[in-house]
Amino acid sequence: MNDASNDVRVLVADDDEDILLLVSTRLRRDGFEIIEARDGDEALALLREHVPTVAVLDIGMPGLDGLEVLEAIRESAELAGIRVLLLTAKAQEQDVRRGYAAGADAYMKKPFSPAALSQAVRELIAL
Amino acid sequence: MQRGFGPGAVFLAGGVLLIAIYFALPTGTSADLIYAFLGLASVLAILAGIRLNRPDAVLPWMLFALGGAASFAGDVFFHYRASATTPSIGDGFYLAAYPLYAAALLVLLFRAGGHHRFAALAEAGIATFAFALFQWVALMHPVLSGSGSPGTRAVAAAYPVGDLVLLAGCAGLFVSPAWRKPSFWLLVGAVVSLLGADESYTGLGTATYHVGGPVDLGWLVSYVLFGAAALHPSMRDLSQPRRSAKLRVSSWRIAVLAAAILAPSTVLLVQWFRNAYTGVPAVFTATLAISILVVWRLTGIMRALERLRIRERDARTDAVRARERLAAQNERLREADRLKDEFVALISHDLRTPLTSIIGYTELALEEDETPLGEERRGYLEVVSRSSERLLHLVDDLLFVARLEAGTGLEIKPMELDLALLGAQAVDDIRPRAELRGLELHFDGDGPLMVEADRGRLFQLLDNLLANALKFTPAPGTIELRVSPTPTGAALEVSDTGIGLPPGDADRVFERFFRSPQAVDAHIPGTGLGLFIARAIVDAHAGRISVARRPGGGTTFRIELPAHLPAAAGHADPELVA
Numbered sequence: 001m002n003d004a005s006n007d008v009r010v011l012v013a014d015d016d017e018d019i020l021l022l023v024s025t026r027l028r029r030d031g032f033e034i035i036e037a038r039d040g041d042e043a044l045a046l047l048r049e050h051v052p053t054v055a056v057l058d059i060g061m062p063g064l065d066g067l068e069v070l071e072a073i074r075e076s077a078e079l080a081g082i083r084v085l086l087l088t089a090k091a092q093e094q095d096v097r098r099g100y101a102a103g104a105d106a107y108m109k110k111p112f113s114p115a116a117l118s119q120a121v122r123e124l125i126a127l
Numbered sequence: 128m129q130r131g132f133g134p135g136a137v138f139l140a141g142g143v144l145l146i147a148i149y150f151a152l153p154t155g156t157s158a159d160l161i162y163a164f165l166g167l168a169s170v171l172a173i174l175a176g177i178r179l180n181r182p183d184a185v186l187p188w189m190l191f192a193l194g195g196a197a198s199f200a201g202d203v204f205f206h207y208r209a210s211a212t213t214p215s216i217g218d219g220f221y222l223a224a225y226p227l228y229a230a231a232l233l234v235l236l237f238r239a240g241g242h243h244r245f246a247a248l249a250e251a252g253i254a255t256f257a258f259a260l261f262q263w264v265a266l267m268h269p270v271l272s273g274s275g276s277p278g279t280r281a282v283a284a285a286y287p288v289g290d291l292v293l294l295a296g297c298a299g300l301f302v303s304p305a306w307r308k309p310s311f312w313l314l315v316g317a318v319v320s321l322l323g324a325d326e327s328y329t330g331l332g333t334a335t336y337h338v339g340g341p342v343d344l345g346w347l348v349s350y351v352l353f354g355a356a357a358l359h360p361s362m363r364d365l366s367q368p369r370r371s372a373k374l375r376v377s378s379w380r381i382a383v384l385a386a387a388i389l390a391p392s393t394v395l396l397v398q399w400f401r402n403a404y405t406g407v408p409a410v411f412t413a414t415l416a417i418s419i420l421v422v423w424r425l426t427g428i429m430r431a432l433e434r435l436r437i438r439e440r441d442a443r444t445d446a447v448r449a450r451e452r453l454a455a456q457n458e459r460l461r462e463a464d465r466l467k468d469e470f471v472a473l474i475s476h477d478l479r480t481p482l483t484s485i486i487g488y489t490e491l492a493l494e495e496d497e498t499p500l501g502e503e504r505r506g507y508l509e510v511v512s513r514s515s516e517r518l519l520h521l522v523d524d525l526l527f528v529a530r531l532e533a534g535t536g537l538e539i540k541p542m543e544l545d546l547a548l549l550g551a552q553a554v555d556d557i558r559p560r561a562e563l564r565g566l567e568l569h570f571d572g573d574g575p576l577m578v579e580a581d582r583g584r585l586f587q588l589l590d591n592l593l594a595n596a597l598k599f600t601p602a603p604g605t606i607e608l609r610v611s612p613t614p615t616g617a618a619l620e621v622s623d624t625g626i627g628l629p630p631g632d633a634d635r636v637f638e639r640f641f642r643s644p645q646a647v648d649a650h651i652p653g654t655g656l657g658l659f660i661a662r663a664i665v666d667a668h669a670g671r672i673s674v675a676r677r678p679g680g681g682t683t684f685r686i687e688l689p690a691h692l693p694a695a696a697g698h699a700d701p702e703l704v705a
Contacts, residue, residue, distance in 0.1 A: 016480060022487040029494075060476075089479045111483035111519055114490050 008125055009052035011035045013043035013069070014087070015061045019110070023056055023087070026114035027121060040064025044072055047079055054124050056117075059088035059095060067102050074103040083124040087112065132309075134179060135358030138172050142351030149347065154339040159206040162343070165350045166199035172354025182363045184238050190231035195353055197224040206338075218282045225289030228318070232296025235365055249424040251298035253417050254383055257390035258294050260413040262287045264394050264406045266329050286325045293318050298383075308364050313356035320349035388417060471529045478522050485515045517652065524656040528639065531660075537667040539581035541692050546617050547574030549582065550610045553589035557597065565602035572610030578617050579692050580668055588664045591657045592621040592684050598651055599682070600625035616670075616690035624681040633674050637662040669693050 010032045014020040017038075024034040035050050037043035041063040047055060055073065059066035066086055073079045086099045089110040099107050105127070106120050145161055152158045173192040177185055201220035236247060267284040275283075297318045324345025328336055336342055356362060391414040398405040489512045493505065500508070531537055554570040561568040589608070596606045604624040611618050626645055628636065635641045640655040661684075665672040670688040677683045 016484075018484045019480075019487070022484060022491065026487075026491060089476050089483065110479055111486045114487050115494070 007033070008054075009033045009035060009050055010121060011037060011043060011047055011050065011052045011055040013037040013040065013055070013061065013066070014058040015039055016058070019058070019087075022114060023117065026118055027056075030118050030122065032121070040066065040069045043069050047073065047082065048076075051078065052082060054083045054085065054121055056085045056087055056121065059086055059099070067098060070099070070102045070104060083127060085117075085120060085124060087117075132359055134175065135355050138168075138358055139351060139355045142168070142347075142354070146344070146347045146351065150339065150344070158339060162347065163199065163202050163206060165347055166195065166202045169350035169354040170195040170199060173357040176354070176357030176359075176362060179358065180360055180363050182365075184234065187231040187234040187238075188357055188362070190227050190234065191353060191357065194224040194227035194231065195350070197221070197227060198350075218285075222282075222285050222289055225292050228321075229292040229296045232293070232314075232318075236296065246424060246427060249420050249427070250380070250384060251295055252420045253424075254298040254387045255291060255295040256413050256416045256420070257387035259291050260390055260394055260406075260409060262291055263409045264398060264404065266326070268404060268406060268409075270329060283329050286329050290322045290325050293322060308361040310356050310359040310362040310365050313352050313359060314365075317349045317352035317356060320345040320352060324349070388421065391417070467529070471526060474522060474526055474529070479519070482515060482519050482522070485511070486519065489515065521654055524654060524660060527660055528656055531663055537584070537663050539584055539664075539667045541579045541581055541668075543577055543579055544582050544585070545575040546578050546580075546585075546619070546688070547572045547576045547610050549585060550589060550608050550619065553586060553593060554608050557590065557593045560594075561597060561606060564597060566597065566600055567603075567605040569605065569607040570610075571607060574610075576610055576612055576617050578688050578690055580688060584664045584667070588661050588686070589619070589621075591661045592686075595657055595684075596621055596623035596625065596682070598653065599623060599646065604681075613687060616688045619686040619688070620683055622677050622681060622683040624677070624679075627676055627680055628674065628682055630676075633676075636674055637672065 008031075010027055012020060012023045012027065012034055013036075014023065015038055020036055020038065024036055028034055035046050035052060037046050040061045043055070043057065043061075044064060047069075055069075057066035057069055064072070066088070070084050070086070073082050073084060083105045084103070085106040085108060086104045087108050087110060088095055088099075096107050105124055108117060108120060142165065145165055149158055149161045149165075152161070170192050173188055173195060177188050177192075182188060197220050201217045201224070204215065204217035204220060236251075266287045270283045271280050273280065297315060322345075324342050327342050327345070331342075391410045395405055395407075395410050489508055493500070493508050493512065550572055551570050551574075554568055558568055593606065593608065600606060600623040606624075607620075607622045609620040609622070611620075626649065628643065629645065632641075632643050632645075636643065636658050638655075639659045641659075642653060642655040646653060662672050665686055665688075668688055669692055670686055672684065672686045675683050675685065
């Protein structure tokens with residue numbers, strides 16, 4: 001296990017409890033410190049509080065959706081450096097393009113391989 | 128089946144010949160014999176016509192025959208039993224013929240006139256009353272108020288009355304649709320000859336009549352024409368009811384009606400000018416009768432117009448209602464379409480979300496980071512993993528087909544790409560699965576081989592075909608992807624050494640949900656969507672896909688793609704289209 005990951009904080013936001021647990025469990029195995037959010041508003045509040053290195057955002061969430069949270073991150077001076085990975089069940093190409101247009105660093109469609117997600121998050125941290 | 132006019136023509140020619148002989152001969156026994164023979168021949172010709180032509184209605188022709196017989200009887204009495212008394216027995220038979228002829232014409236009119244017969248009757252009535260007024264003022268009144276015994280005067284006036292009755296019937300037929308038939312014209316000829324002769328007989332004065340004179344010509348011609356009319360094949364059509372027949376508005380009809388309506392005032396004017404008998408009560412009676420008939424006819428026309436208007440309004444209401452129904456149906460279709468889209472979205476989201484958990488957690492469980500797994504449990508989890516991957520693939524395929532069926536078609540985003548590079552990537556991508564199954568996998572092709580295509584779709588197509596080949600090839604076997612240039616673009620060939628295709632299935636493998644019985648028997652999993660999707664992708668690229676048996680066993684799929692997409696294909700960026 002990579003101990004250097006220990007002080008790296010990752011925010012995971014998903015309104016689906018099972019997916020949230022899946023993502024955070026897998027990323028905890030990599031040694032990341034995980035902050036969990038269950039909707040967009042909570043995610044934004046926790047982002048402001050902890051300023052993590054990476055945010056894994058679900059797009060379809062109650063309240064602010066993932067794209068709106070992403071826009072808020074890019075507009076805020078202290079949050080702008082956060083690397084964002086969008087995670088969504090919407091398999092439509094428009095969402096990918098909108099996600100990148102809104103400033104996403106990576107994109108992953110559900111269903112996803114937890115190992116691939118972990119790999120993607122590690123690549124974002126290495127940036 | 129209509130017979131020819133053969134017998135009728137023979138009869139007509141014979142009649143004309145006999146008439147000529149009649150006038151050539153001096154008056155006497157031979158001439159009288161010919162005259163009588165022509166009357167009898169006319170009756171026999173009518174009876175023969177009935178037998179030959181077999182009309183639907185026999186009655187009018189029997190009435191004509193009866194009228195002819197009465198007339199013939201009149202001839203016999205006139206020539207052979209001439210009596211000095213007036214009226215003679217001959218006059219009685221002659222006058223009896225008119226109502227019979229008129230009845231025959233009326234029956235024909237009622238059968239042939241269809242639903243316009245009342246209109247025809249009204250118009251015939253108008254013409255008849257006008258003619259009656261002329262008859263009265265010009266012929267009957269002078270005869271009746273002239274000299275001679277009352278009997279002589281009555282008989283002389285009776286002939287114009289008979290003509291009137293005949294004319295009424297004729298006029299009725301004239302406005303009916305029967306008037307285009309040859310048989311009708313022969314009948315009209317017969318009636319007109321009869322009328323002409325009668326009018327001359329009364330008008331010139333019965334005393335001036337002499338046997339063998341010009342008046343006889345009219346009567347003889349009328350005999351011959353009656354017979355010919357019955358012998359002509361078109362006599363069948365005269366008595367055939369034609370419900371759909373249209374009442375023609377010809378200028379002839381209008382002219383006759385106008386003349387008839389003007390008749391009373393014309394008679395009044397002419398007689399006043401001549402300082403002769405004006406017959407004001409007769410003029411008034413005729414005017415009254417004509418007016419009543421005109422009003423009757425007008426009422427009928429207005430009612431018909433009203434009916435037409437109502438029918439038109441109903442038709443318009445129906446059309447509006449049909450349009451409303453159509454709009455409602457469209458609305459329902461749109462709603463159904465929307466529901467379908469929602470359903471597609473539901474599959475997309477609600478099926479994929481639990482699959483995300485299943486696939487993700489299975490993978491998590493298979494990672495032996497914390498607790499080691501027993502060999503048996505690992506096997507179970509691998510089954511779950513494979514099955515969930517298959518389920519995901521199925522959901523994706525169904526989603527793809529549902530979008531295709533929704534009519535939105537397959538959108539492609541074309542770009543210039545190297546087909547050789549893409550083929551190599553697809554082969555690399557599937558290699559682990561091929562090795563797992565103990566199959567050899569080859570790629571053959573030299574790049575760059577540029578085509579204009581949608582990278583994602585083409586990759587999906589290659590993956591579909593390679594996975595298909597994998598599925599149908601038992602180990603040990605070989606799968607090969609070949610990429611080569613063609614005169615118009617490029618060709619892709621996926622060959623396998625698998626179980627192959629029965630000859631009949633080659634045409635059907637691209638159908639939606641088609642599954643080869645061989646595949647079903649061998650329990651090879653599948654939905655029958657893969658090749659349907661493959662063809663949809665090839666179609667969207669304006670390409671062609673075909674399947675053939677590979678020599679030595681197995682199958683070869685061949686895809687030909689154009690180097691450049693036609694402007695209409697997909698949603699090509701115009702800048703990319705050469």
